[in-house]
Amino acid sequence: MSDGGEFPAVVELNIGGVSYTTTLKSLTSQPDSLLYAIFTGREPVMKDAKNRYFLDRDGVLFRYVLDFLRDGTVVLPECFRERERLKTEAEKYMLHGLVEAIASETRNRPPGVITVGYRGSFQFGKDGMTEVKFRKLNRILVCGKVDLCRSVFGETLNESRDPDHGQSERYTSRFFLKHSSLEQAFDMLLEQGFKLGGSCGSGTAGGATDIKPGVDVEENRWNHYNEFVFIRE
Template sequence: MADSTASKTIVELNVGGVFYTTSLATLTKDADSVLASIFTGRTPVARDAKGKHFIDRDGVLFRYVLDYLRNDSLVLPESFREAEGLRNEATYFKLKGMLEALANQFGVELASKSKEKGSITVGYRGSFAFGRDGLADVKFRKLSRILVCGRVTLCRDVFGETLNESRDPDHGLTDRYTSRFFLKHSFIEQAFDMLHEQGFKLVGSCGSGTAGSAAELKPGVDSEENRWNHYNEFVFIRD
């Protein structure tokens, strides 16, 4: 009867800013996992502003954690490049079966391979959106695009499926550098988290000051908002 009730209980999650809906039975399927500990009441968990259970982990990779629990098997895309990141998630959630599946699929070197040294520069153009009351009603930070510069293989390993390569014309060659990658999302903290999880450290940063423009604004662009355009860059290194 308890299993039947769990299978009908719906749980809403906020994992690193990505929302999921699943059943209590799925989350508690592996009794020794961190998720089972949380959703059987043994470990407290925070809730976000909308009442969803909040777990501060990689929201994009969590989909594979849920798929594994639902199906008792690990199925990944052919072009999957975040095996190490997914191993970190499986380790955190204490999913031994998932760790074994990753080792079988990617080989024993997954857990022990040395990480490639190198640097990645992350930059973004941003502004602030204002309400009708101008400076008295600042609404939120606006990021138009997060740029990624570095060695192609390194950028792909770190950002995986969140990396947009559509503006990089030189496809095929991997042993090269590019300054044309950007991310599919606009959350600078998510980019920082992914770099941190991969062992990168921030070693330098720079940014432009706010400046107005005398050029004619495009339709729909607020003149007050345009005054606060800025550009920042952050240099990360893994050695």
């Protein structure tokens, strides 16, 4: 452990296995914080084998902590999914301003509605077996205001079938997701503060006719379409 002696102007850090280099001025920019107490010698700190100051915290999220220490603000990326974890880190470091900044960003998110729909079936066993093997989704559709959809789904949003790129203020029903995991889509919506407002479904096709060549008859009986409406107030 450090004996609380003088710290260098440029400080090498090991935060949970992730290396950072910053200034002592940044680390001591928030007088009421744990980092201020550590890097003014009031609290002990360990060093690793490379003589870097070691803190056993989340190394990846520390980049946002460091951003806040540098200029007193933090800008989180679109579709950032770890606000609660970052808030916990901020609380551990006793960075009350960062805690408030995270809470304020959450409060200031615009309200809106996003509809998620999918057409799917169930995959069955071979040779007439009726055991359901797994849920089969063809595509997850996304409808709503363009900039809102982008802020929630980020790089997982496929806009290739939408002809009017770049107009973020409009609404569209032509987006779909690059993956077919319905629960992943729901998780992303919930993490952005959306709640399920309602849902509807077509039910299964039952005695559907005009089956395309090569389509499994039993599987076709279970074709269905569902929609889910998510609301952020």
